[in-house]
Amino acid sequence: MTTAPAGAPQRRDISPGPADRPAPPGRRPMTASRRANRAGLAFVSPTFIVVLVVVILPILWTVLLAFQNAKLVDIQGMGLFGNWSLDNFAQVFDSAGFWSSLTTTLVYTAGATLGSVVLGLVAALALRKPFRGRGLLRAAMLLPYVAPVVAVAFVWEVALSPQYGVVNDWGRRLFGWDDPVAFLSTREYEVHLLGLHFDIPLALLTVIAFECWRYFPFAFLFILARLQAVPDGLEEAALVDGATITQRFRHILLPQLMPVIALLCVLRFILTFNKFDDVYLLTGGGAGTDVAAVRVYDFLTARYDVGAAAAQALVLAVSLMILLGLYFKFFGNKVQEES
Amino acid sequence: MTRKAALTRARFEDRLFAVLRWFVIAFLAVITVVPFYYMLLLSLKPIDALLLDPGSLWVSAKDFTLSTYRDVLRSTDDGGQGFLKFLLNSALVALGTVALTLLAAVPGAYAVSRLKFFGHRQVNALFLAVYMFPATLLAVPLFVVFAKLGLSSSLVGLAIVYVAQTVPVSIYMLRNYLVTIPYSIEEAAAIDGASRLQTVRKVILPLALPSLMATGLYIFMIAWNEFLFALLFLAAEPDKWTVPLGLAQLSNGIEVSKTVLMAGSVVLTIPVVLLFFAAERLLTEGLTSGADKS
Numbered sequence: 001m002t003t004a005p006a007g008a009p010q011r012r013d014i015s016p017g018p019a020d021r022p023a024p025p026g027r028r029p030m031t032a033s034r035r036a037n038r039a040g041l042a043f044v045s046p047t048f049i050v051v052l053v054v055v056i057l058p059i060l061w062t063v064l065l066a067f068q069n070a071k072l073v074d075i076q077g078m079g080l081f082g083n084w085s086l087d088n089f090a091q092v093f094d095s096a097g098f099w100s101s102l103t104t105t106l107v108y109t110a111g112a113t114l115g116s117v118v119l120g121l122v123a124a125l126a127l128r129k130p131f132r133g134r135g136l137l138r139a140a141m142l143l144p145y146v147a148p149v150v151a152v153a154f155v156w157e158v159a160l161s162p163q164y165g166v167v168n169d170w171g172r173r174l175f176g177w178d179d180p181v182a183f184l185s186t187r188e189y190e191v192h193l194l195g196l197h198f199d200i201p202l203a204l205l206t207v208i209a210f211e212c213w214r215y216f217p218f219a220f221l222f223i224l225a226r227l228q229a230v231p232d233g234l235e236e237a238a239l240v241d242g243a244t245i246t247q248r249f250r251h252i253l254l255p256q257l258m259p260v261i262a263l264l265c266v267l268r269f270i271l272t273f274n275k276f277d278d279v280y281l282l283t284g285g286g287a288g289t290d291v292a293a294v295r296v297y298d299f300l301t302a303r304y305d306v307g308a309a310a311a312q313a314l315v316l317a318v319s320l321m322i323l324l325g326l327y328f329k330f331f332g333n334k335v336q337e338e339s
Numbered sequence: 340m341t342r343k344a345a346l347t348r349a350r351f352e353d354r355l356f357a358v359l360r361w362f363v364i365a366f367l368a369v370i371t372v373v374p375f376y377y378m379l380l381l382s383l384k385p386i387d388a389l390l391l392d393p394g395s396l397w398v399s400a401k402d403f404t405l406s407t408y409r410d411v412l413r414s415t416d417d418g419g420q421g422f423l424k425f426l427l428n429s430a431l432v433a434l435g436t437v438a439l440t441l442l443a444a445v446p447g448a449y450a451v452s453r454l455k456f457f458g459h460r461q462v463n464a465l466f467l468a469v470y471m472f473p474a475t476l477l478a479v480p481l482f483v484v485f486a487k488l489g490l491s492s493s494l495v496g497l498a499i500v501y502v503a504q505t506v507p508v509s510i511y512m513l514r515n516y517l518v519t520i521p522y523s524i525e526e527a528a529a530i531d532g533a534s535r536l537q538t539v540r541k542v543i544l545p546l547a548l549p550s551l552m553a554t555g556l557y558i559f560m561i562a563w564n565e566f567l568f569a570l571l572f573l574a575a576e577p578d579k580w581t582v583p584l585g586l587a588q589l590s591n592g593i594e595v596s597k598t599v600l601m602a603g604s605v606v607l608t609i610p611v612v613l614l615f616f617a618a619e620r621l622l623t624e625g626l627t628s629g630a631d632k633s
């Protein structure tokens with residue numbers, strides 16, 4: 001896999017040494033490879049059992065539950081099968097705001113993915129050449145990513161608060177804002193720009209900004225590692241040929257970085273699409289930020305409607321798979337060619 | 340003529356980006372450091388000082404207080420918020436997760452990197468695929484099963500879920516390190532008559548120690564920061580709350596003052612940040628001391 005930092009030494013297929021080599025016909029090498037097989041299976045089994053019990057079986061059960069009429073109270077007496085119905089899906093698709101929630105999820109995911117990767121790229125380019133305090137800044141830049149999401153979301157909440165937030169106070173002082181802006185609870189904010197009036201989904205944009213801020217270090221780390229593995233000779237040759245900085249970036253660096261950027265986009269897209277914590281903590285899913293993951297939680301805890309929650313989660317997972325399928329169908333070959 | 344124009348363009352861009360670069364660096368420094376500075380700052384002043392002047396970026400000597408920390412840490416019986424208890428819960432869950440995950444991941448990673456067993460090619464991809472599944476897809480059935488088993492309000496149940504969430508990535512991380520350990524070392528041990536298990540315990544583990552520590556710290560950070568499953572399983576039992584859950588639950592209400600909760604955020608953030616910086620150094624030190632000097 002290409003996810004390892006490029007600096008890390010890698011050997012893909014470890015040659016299994018003489019003891020385990022599939023040997024010429026004979027007695028003892030055969031037993032050695034069988035021993036290796038048995039030891040291997042034994043060594044993986046704890047992991048396999050945990051993953052099977054806590055991940056794979058639950059996912060399969062989610063699929064079953066989605067097609068059953070199941071509330072938390074009557075699930076005790078219920079067998080694994082039975083009560084089949086498609087009501088859950090009807091409920092999910094018909095419920096108010098399903099399609100808008102899907103759109104919100106898409107906008108949120110795309111915005112956060114692009115924003116964090118672009119910011120990470122800019123950061124990696126800026127920190128590429130050494131300067132005084134680079135190590136310190138690089139370490140500090142990882143803070144948003146490693147700090148607990150609950151703590152940083154709370155800081156944002158307080159800082160953006162209309163009553164006691166630092167942002168609104170400075171906004172009033174520096175930019176002369178008339179009214180405090182409720183960043184996290186304003187669905188539509190009217191903006192006047194050059195005589196034009198239009199509404200922007202403020203809460204959604206704030207949540208996207210939070211995601212970009214929190215995950216750009218992730219992109220930064222990967223891109224910087226790749227950037228430092230680009231051979232100097234390439235750029236020097238372009239420099240000799242008189243290429244300017246933007247030309248060198250466009251024609252030398254960007255093609256080199258493209259595979260890792262594509263990988264980061266896919267990875268971040270998947271992870272953001274399923275993200276629950278950040279939106280739930282910042283807005284609780286209100287003010288036009290009701291992403292699908294928060295809806296699953298609402299079905300589950302507010303109504304104890306296990307079937308509907310399972311159906312919603314399944315719809316979420318399937319839409320993600322469709323999107324990824326489309327991506328790989330249209331761009332998969334290109335990415336492979338470039339890497 | 341054209342050559343001169345190209346030169347000026349190059350020079351113009353050089354200058355522009357030299358300036359822009361420092362602008363970007365300053366911007367990055369501000370957006371990453373200021374929120375954490377703000378967190379620390381607010382945790383050191385009483386709520387009145389915050390309400391009086393929300394825009395102030397320092398704390399005056401007159402306002403400076405540590406009572407927020409006393410408030411947040413003290414148990415609820417003494418009128419505090421009981422974060423000491425939450426810290427204990429979080430530490431138990433996180434350390435338990437680290438121990439259990441490493442116990443499963445070390446043999447797993449060894450097998451994946453060294454042994455040819457049935458399905459050894461697929462196993463890594465399978466585990467990583469698991470990591471890509473949405474947590475919400477797991478949330479529903481786990482919520483139900485744990486409610487049924489009575490595990491839903493126990494820290495053990497939470498740790499088990501965290502193990503499943505972290506073990507695939509741990510195997511992946513450890514494997515990436517194990518493949519760099521020369522096979523010749525193991526052969527030497529085998530010639531000396533060590534069994535497979537002895538080799539893993541006495542030869543591989545000491546060599547992989549830096550990677551083990553780094554992986555352990557990574558697992559710890561995930562378990563320490565996790566919120567969704569803690570919320571699903573433990574929300575009803577304030578005694579069992581972990582720090583993230585406690586902070587999130589209390590910040591929803593209005594009873595607890597924001598500066599006290601800010602002290603809670605600092606308490607929640609500091610262990611992770613300290614461990615992270617410790618791990619960074621440890622990892623680089625570990626990687627530079629090679630085992631096979633030949």
